[in-house]
Amino acid sequence: MQLDISFIMTAFLEILQALPLTLAITFVPLVIGFGIGIGIALIRLYEVRYIHRVAGFYVSFLRGTPLILHIYIVYLGIPMIFDRLSAHFGWGMNSSSIPLIIFIFIAFSLNAGAYMSEIIRSGILAVNKGEIEAAYSIGMTTRQAMWRIVLPQALLISLPNLCNMFIGLLHGSSLAFSISLLEINGKASIVASTNWKFVESYIAAAIIYWGLTLIAEQITGLLEKRLRTFAKGGVA
Amino acid sequence: MIQLRNIRKTYGKHSVLNGINITVEKGDVIAILGPSGSGKTTLLRCINFLEHPNEGEITIGEVAVDCKHASKKDVLALRRKTAMVFQHYNLFKHKTVLQNVMEGLTVVQKMPAEEAREISLLMLAKVGLTHKADSYPSQLSGGQQQRVGIARALALNPEVILFDEPTSSLDPELVGEVLTVIQNIAQEGVTMIVVTHEMGFARDISNHIVFMEEGRIIEEGKPQDIFNAPKEERTKQFFKRFTNEWSYSI
Ligand SMILES: Nc1ncnc2c1ncn2[C@@H]1O[C@H](COP(=O)(O)OP(=O)(O)OP(=O)(O)O)[C@@H](O)[C@H]1O
Numbered sequence: 001m002q003l004d005i006s007f008i009m010t011a012f013l014e015i016l017q018a019l020p021l022t023l024a025i026t027f028v029p030l031v032i033g034f035g036i037g038i039g040i041a042l043i044r045l046y047e048v049r050y051i052h053r054v055a056g057f058y059v060s061f062l063r064g065t066p067l068i069l070h071i072y073i074v075y076l077g078i079p080m081i082f083d084r085l086s087a088h089f090g091w092g093m094n095s096s097s098i099p100l101i102i103f104i105f106i107a108f109s110l111n112a113g114a115y116m117s118e119i120i121r122s123g124i125l126a127v128n129k130g131e132i133e134a135a136y137s138i139g140m141t142t143r144q145a146m147w148r149i150v151l152p153q154a155l156l157i158s159l160p161n162l163c164n165m166f167i168g169l170l171h172g173s174s175l176a177f178s179i180s181l182l183e184i185n186g187k188a189s190i191v192a193s194t195n196w197k198f199v200e201s202y203i204a205a206a207i208i209y210w211g212l213t214l215i216a217e218q219i220t221g222l223l224e225k226r227l228r229t230f231a232k233g234g235v236a
Numbered sequence: 237m238i239q240l241r242n243i244r245k246t247y248g249k250h251s252v253l254n255g256i257n258i259t260v261e262k263g264d265v266i267a268i269l270g271p272s273g274s275g276k277t278t279l280l281r282c283i284n285f286l287e288h289p290n291e292g293e294i295t296i297g298e299v300a301v302d303c304k305h306a307s308k309k310d311v312l313a314l315r316r317k318t319a320m321v322f323q324h325y326n327l328f329k330h331k332t333v334l335q336n337v338m339e340g341l342t343v344v345q346k347m348p349a350e351e352a353r354e355i356s357l358l359m360l361a362k363v364g365l366t367h368k369a370d371s372y373p374s375q376l377s378g379g380q381q382q383r384v385g386i387a388r389a390l391a392l393n394p395e396v397i398l399f400d401e402p403t404s405s406l407d408p409e410l411v412g413e414v415l416t417v418i419q420n421i422a423q424e425g426v427t428m429i430v431v432t433h434e435m436g437f438a439r440d441i442s443n444h445i446v447f448m449e450e451g452r453i454i455e456e457g458k459p460q461d462i463f464n465a466p467k468e469e470r471t472k473q474f475f476k477r478f479t480n481e482w483s484y485s486i
């Protein structure tokens with residue numbers, strides 16, 4: 001069997017049409033997960049009464065189970081709950097009217113939130129305690145010290161790990177095909193199903209994922225350099 | 237006026253401060269001396285509640301706090317009456333020198349940025365670092381960083397500045413510049429409590445010396461009295477050791 005190079009090109013262009021969906025499945029959960037991550041990290045660090053146990057369970061459970069299961073559980077579980085509630089409150093809506101991508105957003109956000117909370121938590125713990133004391137000594141409240149002194153530095157420390165999170169989500173987005181969403185991976189399968197040139201098609205998809213990953217790494221590198229001017233000498 | 241009444245602090249069973257009483261008048265410069273582990277740092281950190289005293293009363297100006305029942309509001313009130321200069325500077329690494337000094341004014345005192353900037357530049361001039369306003373702490377020497385720390389404290393115009401061994405993590409050749417800055421602001425009438433191992437410095441800038449050991453004040457008084465004619469045996473021994481160290485270094 002011969003590799004059809006020209007079909008790789010054809011497939012590449014066609015698969016690119018799925019890029020917006022893949023990016024949506026990557027970015028939306030990244031942003032929502034980031035919010036969840038900060039919230040959960042703070043709840044656990046300050047050991048907020050009762051809910052910090054729930055938060056601990058959430059992180060442990062989601063990190064302890066595969067993403068594909070989160071997708072299935074959300075995809076199958078939420079409609080059940082939704083239909084119950086709908087019947088009970090008479091919303092007059094059926095779960096079948098929920099767009100598929102919503103399930104993916106929910107599952108991926110919950111998953112990303114669990115991982116990101118650990119990333120952010122360790123970033124917060126890495127911030128120099130002396131600076132927090134200095135913040136208190138000039139009269140800042142706990143909240144002011146957290147938002148102005150600790151979090152900016154914690155996020156910077158976490159930046160490489162957050163970039164890895166992005167890459168993980170990008171690659172994870174291929175699992176959305178399991179509930180029939182045609183992102184890059186799904187699109188590649190469809191493109192190949194017309195002429196059975198699966199290898200070519202998947203190579204084309206792989207090139208797109210790889211390219212996106214490289215771009216993400218570049219951007220993180222630049223961002224780090226820019227934000228870290230303070231950590232180096234030289235810029236007077 | 238600042239009053240510490242019967243300050244007590246324990247870590248588990250270990251009692252570190254056993255009822256400390258100190259009165260500081262406006263413009264006073266108090267030096268706290270004593271052997272390592274005598275509780276000097278702990279006492280200083282109790283004043284702004286970086287450590288929570290178990291017992292006692294702290295009065296700074298019109299703020300009076302019963303330590304045992306101190307609320308968050310009390311703690312904040314005390315912290316807003318004081319400022320601290322740390323042994324390891326503890327500058328905000330992600331902020332420029334100017335931002336470090338402005339932070340307390342804009343965020344805590346809610347001062348408009350323009351006014352805060354003016355005051356901060358004035359303070360930086362006092363510590364001789366106007367030209368470093370836009371540098372980051374990592375770009376400064378230890379001595380310069382500590383002077384920024386002093387400017388940050390000074391900018392708040394607090395009732396008292398607490399110094400915890402401000403020069404002890406500096407290279408010997410950088411100690412002088414920091415001590416000079418502290419001396420200058422002491423002469424401006426800023427009230428200060430200084431924990432230090434620099435005996436000569438303590439003698440020169442303070443108008444009152446407190447000698448501590450094992451969480452107690454063993455002896456206190458005017459610098460010339462304490463240095464020239466200590467009454468307590470422990471104080472005598474302590475100074476003898478230091479004079480010995482001096483003679484070694486010569
Ligand atoms: N967080 C803590 N937990 C337990 N013990 C502590 C803690 N902080 C200080 N101590 C103890 O309290 C005592 C007084 O410590 P402190 O740091 O106040 O002494 P110091 O007079 O400042 O000493 P030095 O001159 O070495 O700085 C020491 O015995 C120390 O071990």
Ligand SMILES: [Mg+2]
Nearest residue numbers: 276277278401
């Ligand atoms: Mg100490």
